[in-house]
Amino acid sequence: MIPFDYRRADDVDSAVATVTGNPRAAFLGGGTNLVDHMKLGIAEPELLVDVTGLPLDRVEELPDGGLRIGTNVRNSDLAAHPLVRERYPVLAQAVLAGASGQLRNLATTGGNLLQRTRCVYFQDVTTPCNKRTPGEGCAALHGYTRYHAVLGASPHCVAVHPSDLAVALTALDAVVRVRRADGERTVRASALHRLPGAHAERDTVLEHGELITAVDLPPLRFAANSRYRKARDRASYAFALVSVAAALDVADGRVRDVRLALGGVAHKPWHATLAEHAMRGGPATVDAFQAAADAELAEAEPLPDNGFKLKLARNMIVSALRGLAGEDAP
Amino acid sequence: MTGLLRPRSIGANRQRVDGPAKVTGTAPYAYEHPVPNPAYLHPVQATIARGDITDMRTDEAVGLDGVLAVLTPFDAPRLETGQDAELEILQSPEVHFRGQLIGAVVAETPEIARQAAGLVRVSYARRDHDVSLSADRSDLYRPDEVNAGGETDTRQGDPDGAFAGAARAVDATYTTPMYHNNPMEPHTTVASWDSTGLTIYDSTQGVHTMRQVVASTFGIEESDIRVVAPYVGGGFGSKGTPHANIVLTVLAAKRMAGRPVKYALTRQQMFSFVGYRTPTIQRVRLGADEHGRLVSLSNHVVEQTSRIKEYAEQSCEPARKMYAAPNRGTSHRLAPLDVPVPSWMRAPGECPGMFAPEVAMDELAQACDLDPIELRVRNEPETDPASGLPFSSRNLVACLREGARRFGWAGRPALARSTLEGGWWVGTGVASSAYPVHQSPGSSTATVRFTADRRYEVRIGAVDIGTGAWTALTQIAADALDVPFEDVDLRIGDTGLPAAAVAGGSSGITNWGWAIVEAARAFREKFGAGPSPGDERTATQPENPHTERFAMSAYGAQFAEVRVDTDTGEVRVPRLLGVFAAGRIVNPRTARSQFVGGMTMGLSMALHEESVTDERFGFVVNHDLAEYHIAACADVRSVEAHWLDEHDPYVNPMGTKGIGEIGIVGTAAAIANAAYHATGVRVRDLPITADKFL
C-alpha cells in the first residue's frame, strides 16, 4: 500500500480529464474491490477520484421502453428497482446472487462491471501473474484452478471474470455508456470484457480515463421471462462456479427468441451465441436445449481442477431453459 | 463425590454480563486499549518455503518518512533459544516455511509500516521444499506421544485377524483437509516495554500461559510481565498457545524502548503462522458379525507436522473409545514437512478423528442392513474401551434416542437415493459425538474477597474468549458463596489476578470454576456467613480423586437433513439437530451458543472449509474469507441444540463436563451420512462439494 490523494469529482468532464491526464489516477466507486487491491499491493494509484457524488445515480425509463442505469446506482438499489424486477428479472436475480448485503449497498454499477478476477494468484503479489505484471507468467495454469476458465482462455491467463451483473447484462445485450476526454462512446456489454489472448493485463476494452456513466437496457419484451441461476460453494456470499443468465420466448412450442450467457467459465461473461443460434426457431424441448448446450461447450478446455464445470454448465443451461419454457416442456 | 453444589444461579438463563459492553462497543479488545503514542508493526514474511536469507536490504524502508525501526534476523534482539523453534524468530537466517516471520517494520501509522515492509528486499539461497502429505511417503514417523498426552499406537487383541474373519466389513480411507482457525478478531498484540516492565494487551486464550512463554523466550522474570485480555473475539485454539506474532511484537517493543507497539494480523496472515488443523488421511477398518456387533475396529491415521517443531494431532482418540470391540488397533504417523506448525483447532483430534469412524459406522450399518442408530446401540460399551474404567456417566444411547424422537427419525427410508422433492435429493443422517472431560488440577487459583461496599469480588486470571465465561463463572461463584448473582463482581483476564489455566480443551469452567468453589468454601469456612470488609481467601483447584476411577466424557448425537440439487450437485443442510449429555449446564443461553456454534463450525467443515496448499510455492493460496469459505447465514437454517439433564457427581463440584468443543465433533459425519442417504454417493473426502455429485 502506498500513500495516495483523494478527490471528490465535481463533474463528469473534470473527473475524466483528471484521470486521463494522470496514469497513476483511478476512479473510485464503492471501493469494495479497488481498496482491497490497494491494501494487497495489486493496485497502486496515487490519486483516487471518487465518482460516487456525480449525479449518475438514477434508474430512468428510456423513450423506447428500455432503462438507463446510472453508474452510481448501488447494486442493492438496482436489484430492488420495481421496473428492473418486472422487466428484467434476470438482472435483479443476478445482482442479488452476488456478494453480500453490505457489499451490494456500497457497490456501484460501473465498479461491479470493472471488478477484477478473484484468481488467488492474482490476489497475492508473491506469486507470478501476467495480469498483474505482464510477462511474469501465470501461476494458475499449473496451480489451483477450481474457479478458473473452461472457455476462451489462453496460456497467458486462465482467470474468469467474477461479476454476476455482467453476465445478466450480456444476456440482455445491454449497452455501456462511456465518457472519454473527447466525447462519449458506447460499448455492448458483451464486448466490454476481453478474452485474455496475449494481454492478460487488459480486462476490458476501456482505455485509461474512460468513465462508465450508465448502462442502457434495450427494450426486450420476453426478458420478463428470464432468470439467473448461480451454482456456488456456499449458499450465499460466494462467487459462481458456473452461472447462467437466460431469457426465452416460446410460441407454439418453438423458440422464437432466446438469450443465454454464462458466468464463471471465461475471462469475460460468455455470450452463448452458438447455443442461441442452435435453438432459435427450433423446438422448445429438453433435447434441443441439451443439444444447444453441447454445441456451446464443445470447444471447452477444462483445467485439472475444473472439469466438473462442463457437466455443471450443461445441466444448468438445460434446467434454466426448461424452467423458462414451462416445467412441462417435452 | 466432589461435593456437588446446590444450583440456584447455576442453570439460570442469564444474559451475558459482558453483553451490554460488547454491543455498545465499549468492551476493549486488545487493539483498543488506549496506550500513549503507539507505533505500528507490519511484518516481513518469507516468500520461499525453505532455504536461507542471504541478504535483507532495508535502506528503502528505513528511508521512508514515518518509519521508526526495521528488524531483521541480522539485527534483532536475541532470544533464549533451544526451547521452541516456532517462537525463535529472527534469530537465524533460516527459512522453514513460506510465510514465516523474518522481519518487521515499526512506523508511525499502520499504513506506513505496511508500505515499508513491502520495500524490504530479501535475497535467499533456496532449497527444495516439500509440503506434500500422502500416506505412502517413506519418511512417515511415529511420534513419541500425541497431543494431550495420548498414546501414539494402541492395540488390543488381534485386529487384523478378526477383521479378516468378520462376516461384515468396511475398509475405507477418509480424508479431511487442512483447516484454518478464523476467529472474528485476528490475533492482536499491543506491547509496551519500559523501565517498569513489559505490558502486553493481547487477544489470547490464556494470560498466564502467555506470560510464562514470553518470560522464558525473552529470558526475563514473569514478575516483570503483565498480560491483559479482558475480552477476546474468539480463538478456537489458535490463541491457546502463543505464536510467533507475539514474539515479533515484543521484539519490536524492546527495540522501541518504552514506546508501545501495536500489531493486528491481517486476515491473510491468519493463514501463515498462527496454527491450523493438520490434514488427515484415515484408514478405517470395521469388522462385525452378522448382527452388527463389532469384532474389529481400527483407524490408522497419517498427518503432517512441521520439520521444526512436532505437533501430533490425536485423531485416533474417538476410535479408541466410542464403541465396544474386542480387537482394536490405532496408530498415528507423521510426515515432517516444510510447513507452518500445526496446532489446536476446536476439538483437536476428536473432531477430524470422529469423521472417519462415524462415516464408516454408517457404511457398516448399510452392510449389515441395520438402522445406523441401532448399530450404534448394539456396540455400546459397558466400560471405557480404552482404559477399562467404568464411565462416570455415559448417555450416548439416550442422546441418540432423544435426538431420533425430536428429529423425526422414525420412518426414514432404509434405502439411499429414495426421496426426490422439487429438484432436490433429500436424505437424513446421524453420527455420535464425544469429548473428554479434561482437567488440570493445580492449574487454577481464585481469590474471594469481601469489599467495603459489601460485595464479593472474585479474582481469577481466566479468559472469556466469547464463550460466556464472564457470566458462567459469576453464576458458579454466586452458588459457591450462596449469595445472589448480583452480589458477585468477577475479575478476569489479567496476570495481576491469581494464575489460571488456558481457555482450552473445554476445561475452562472445570478448572476455573473449581478453583472458585474452593476459594468460596475456604472463605465461608474462615469467615462464616457474616464476613467483614477486607476478608479474603485464596484457594487452588485440587486433585480430583475420581479421575483414576472413572472414564469421563461428554456425549452427543447429531442429526442432519441434507438436500442435494439434482442439476448442480449443490449441497444444503436445512436442518441440524444435536442432543448432548454434558453434565450440568451452567447457563442455557451461553451453552446453546456453544453447541450451536460448534455444530455450525462442523457444518462449515463438512461443506466448505479447505485450506488449499499450492505445493509448488508451499503455502495456502485461498488465504482470505472470500476464497476460504466459512458457512454463511444462508447455509445455516435450523440448528437446534438440546441437552439431557445429566447428573455426574464425579467430574467436579459444578457437575459440568465442558461444552466448548463437543458441538463440532461428529457434525461432518452426520452431514456426510445424510448426503449419502440423499444421493447414494458416498463422499469420504471433505469438503462435500457440488462437483462430487455431478
Ligand SMILES: Cc1cc2nc3c(=O)[nH]c(=O)nc-3n(C[C@H](O)[C@H](O)[C@H](O)COP(=O)(O)OP(=O)(O)OC[C@H]3O[C@@H](n4cnc5c(N)ncnc54)[C@H](O)[C@@H]3O)c2cc1C
Ligand atoms: C467477499 C466478496 C464477495 C463478493 N462476491 C461477489 C459475487 O458473488 N458476485 C459479484 O458479482 N461480485 C462479488 N463481489 C464483488 C463486488 O460485487 C464488487 O467488489 C463491487 O461490485 C465493486 O463495485 P465498487 O463500486 O465497490 O467498485 P470499486 O472497488 O470502487 O471499483 C472497481 C473498479 O472499477 C473502477 N471504477 C469504478 N467506477 C467506475 C466508473 N464509473 N467508470 C470507470 N471505472 C470505474 C475502479 O477504478 C476500479 O478499478 C464480492 C466482493 C467481495 C469482497
Ligand code: SF4
Ligand atoms: S490466471 Fe490470469 S490472473 Fe490468474 S495467475 Fe494466471 S495470469 Fe494471473
